[in-house]
Amino acid sequence: MKKFLLLLFLIFFFSNLAFSQTFSYNDSRFNQIFLKILSFIHKVNYFDQKLIRSKIIIDYPNKKAKFKPGDVISLRWRLETPEIITQTEANDPEYRIPYFWHIKLYNNYLSSIALKEETLPFLPIKNYTFSFKIPLSYQLSSFYFFKIELKNSFSNKTLKEISSDYFTIISFEEAKIKLDKYDGYLLKTPIKFLNKYEFLFFTSNEVFLVFSEKYDLSHFNNKFLKIEGKEIVSEIRNVKILEVLKVTPY
CATH class of the missing domain: 1.10.287 (Helix Hairpins)
Incomplete structure (x- = not known):
């Protein structure tokens, strides 16, 4: 740099x-x-x-934390610096602070590839939170952990990094989550809805935006299917979103 x-x-x-x-x-x-x-x-x-010279401290989750599919995990951490970055410094109109947080979720037992990645803007505050809802497809394991990196956006250099304690996510079977069953037609759309969902599932009386962490739904495009899954809460009124756990073609 x-x-x-x-x-x-x-x-x-x-x-x-x-x-x-x-x-x-x-x-x-x-x-x-x-x-x-x-x-x-x-x-x-x-x-x-x-x-x-700063220090990142993860407050949660800790090694005692246990979650089930559908729960919301809130990753909470603090940045302790010897010298505080002031709001005036951060809001300098000519020189924006060129930093960001890179958040990764891993299951060390399954793979070295991150299950989820997100970037968050760096702000001159002490406490940070990142939340996401656990997909139903996540497997039972006690080896999930977060990795937090503070990076320079110009050089992509990692200035500080830390990993959380291992925590547990149980499977939807162990959590005894009952799946709903649907018959219908799957169709891939030319654009992504909400910048995320690219498949529609048509039943006899409902239409769902659908996604799956377990299957590549492209293999089932333009087909009649039996699917099992769970409807998740949508931020948009009258829009139904379904996470698919099992797929059976006719």
Whole structure:
């Protein structure tokens, strides 16, 4: 990051020098650019050092936490810094703080690939929360954990990272969640509804937006199916959303 910014500075410097020699005058605009670049380099380095010296503390979930499919997990953590990043610094209109949180959920028993990933903006606050609803398809395991990374958005460099304690998610069978059964027709839509759902399921009297963490529903497109799943709460009135757990083609 620093090398890139230094290179950028040198390019502008020699460009300015060439123009000055060619036209025999100093362009004040270049001087302003140099000052902005220097100021930006200083500010990024200043915040980098602040955050590198900081400490991330995860308050929840802990190793005693136990969830079932359909529950909402609230990941809660704190950022403790030796020097507080002030609201004035964060709201500087010319130099936005170039950082973000990268949240990943893993099951260490099943795979090294994250089950879920989200990015959150970095804000000059002390306490943070990230919540999501556990899909019904998640398997029974005591090896789920979150990984939190604080990253520089320009260099993508990870400044700080921490992993939570392992916690448990039980299966929908063990939780004795009763699945609903439907007969109908599955159709893939040309656009994603709510930027997430791309399949519609038509029954004799209802229409659902459907998704599945277990199946690739593209294999069942334009087919009549028997499905088992559970309707989840929708944020939009009169829109029904169904998570699919079992699929049986006719």
